[in-house]
Amino acid sequence: MPLLVMKFGGTSVADLARIANAAEKVRREVERGYDVIVIVSAMAGKTNELVGWVEQTSPFFDAREYDAVVSSGENVTAGLMALRLQEMGIPARSWQGWQVPLLTTSAHSAARIEEIPRANIDRKFAEGMKVAVVAGFQGVSREGRITTLGRGGSDTTAVAFAAAFDAERCDIYTDVDGVYTTDPRIESKARKLDRIAYEEMLELASLGAKVLQTRSVELAMRYKVKLRVLSSFEDNDETSGTLVCAEEDIVESKVVAGVAYSRDEAKMTLISVADRPGIAAAIFGPLAEAGVNVDMIVQNIAEEGRTDVTFSCPVGQVKHAERAVMAAREKGTIQFSELVADTDVAKVSVVGIGMRSHAGVAARMFSALAAEGINIKVITTSEIKISVLIDRKYMELAVQALHDAFELDKAA
């Protein structure tokens, strides 16, 4: 029997009516002949309520108890979904993480999945169960304590089940109908992609397109799980949504798949740093220890023995970054003349696996921005991505200009 994994996020199971709506989507797949594993999140808002209670009770909480408390929201949804399916005449039962068991590391609140033994669920499928409803986001450690996978963990749960049970596909139902060439709120001509490669999705996810958790895409890529993103609130057929898949499953692709952006960036420059071997480590070690997420890094030779070092980080971390860098200067581990912070920048990126085989993408990007009079402050590139820092006030204009320049409104 072919098997499908279907995952419903918090807004898709926010109340009993939405749970019933999600159950209808499950029914359709059962009628198409699939055995189904359904992964559910907590009803929207429930996890935040539980987290609030934990934080109010104990500011520096024991992560084991945090996990025991916050995992309860998914248990409720799993039971209700199983009941709804039964009410529709579909043999279903709920599974909590420890019942599967979904075995994880003991890194509470950020546990990693170690193993999903199939025996228990397979036996129930063999006995006639059509749908296993599994509480997402949670597992159990070897010590028998409840663990959680961190925020967005239900996507990861879904992909892990799809891998363990050799699912034909893993369908992620959410409140958007797919992955777009860019944010439709910024560019009205943004177009839904039918397919996107894992690598592209990873770059888009980490760049701020919040459709899928980075971790779940990584896992899907590793185990070659076909991932489909589609809407809970529309009628779907087999071609709906966006399929996240291997590069070789995309017959014809454009050079650039999408334009991503990140609004709240800051650019910091250390001017006239005394250059010597190990200076990068001396700068970025203290920043990492201070919890600053450094993104782009650029180094320019200014004059003999001196260099300017520029990096970007989230604008909310600028104070931490300044403190860390100044402390390092006081200790004498780094020397520089001035620290300049620019907190009015944004990052815009073009992403596409086609860039590997096509030259000229960077040139096209830079001239499109130049044509709009947008000054580029920092550039970084990877094999399938080019990112630039620009003044924040030009961000929307830049996204639109790049969307036009690469003709993303037209299908491949």
Place this chain on the structure above:
Amino acid sequence: MPLLVMKFGGTSVADLARIANAAEKVRREVERGYDVIVIVSAMAGKTNELVGWVEQTSPFFDAREYDAVVSSGENVTAGLMALRLQEMGIPARSWQGWQVPLLTTSAHSAARIEEIPRANIDRKFAEGMKVAVVAGFQGVSREGRITTLGRGGSDTTAVAFAAAFDAERCDIYTDVDGVYTTDPRIESKARKLDRIAYEEMLELASLGAKVLQTRSVELAMRYKVKLRVLSSFEDNDETSGTLVCAEEDIVESKVVAGVAYSRDEAKMTLISVADRPGIAAAIFGPLAEAGVNVDMIVQNIAEEGRTDVTFSCPVGQVKHAERAVMAAREKGTIQFSELVADTDVAKVSVVGIGMRSHAGVAARMFSALAAEGINIKVITTSEIKISVLIDRKYMELAVQALHDAFELDKAA
């Protein structure tokens, strides 16, 4: 190390402030040198919310899924209580039913406790844990599915833990400060009892004094667990509340311990029943099948070969009772001339283990009621209890008259 079980009901853990208040009571016992097992209910209102969702989703629900959903409320409280205790510097951790494991039958929603292996919790106590916080009301079946013990099951959980761990005492914290000689809302001179025998408490519990679940008192009696009922909202010392204990632990007791009442009773009489061997079974068999909780039964010989049969049941079950009796008459299994229902009656009872050794209690009861002009409709007696059915409008007067007649306002 001496061990104490402390149980906190829904109103005692209704919000974070009350959980903190309950944790203070636990701290005091830890400081007195006890290891403590805390049993918690769901925050007040939570279980009803979950039950509502289940019933709306599936009117004839799968009890296994019902249990999986409704047990989640206790898990939240257990985690929060453990966190609160940790925050106060007390080594504590939460345990869900399956983690203990608290093994039950597979009779979902009404499971019976089969076994509580001590090894897991004992090992943690040996490692320095001072408080085990256990989610009440829930267990796990041999098939690995979550079970619940039925409403009020947290009291039963508490007593079962006290028995399994040889606890010095089982303290039930609730919103009243003990067991009273009668309902203080009816008789302002009602007095809190320092001690009450298991048997008396059982009669009072089943007669409508809602302090403790009957089942938990039965279990306490069987395993000789000393049970103390006391208030979450007062400062307590070792003599606070009411101790429910064995008869031999009550040095001096009055003949009557308390006066109980039940307001919503109905009296039904089958007039001129054709008498023959097996007629009682022919009447009460169909009533039992119809789910009618028959309480008192009286039979009077009216004339040769004919008898009047009277029974009482909750007023809400009168229609069911009528239908069952009439159907039996149509089938010809019983014959009678008339069925008379009196739906305006109440039951008043006096309860006391002293009645075993003291004659004259019934006479004193009847003359007290006669002195107030209250007519007795039905009488039943057991070894430690006398109950009468009277017109409902006299119920409060009867309770007051009996409280006076047996001088229950005075200590023994």
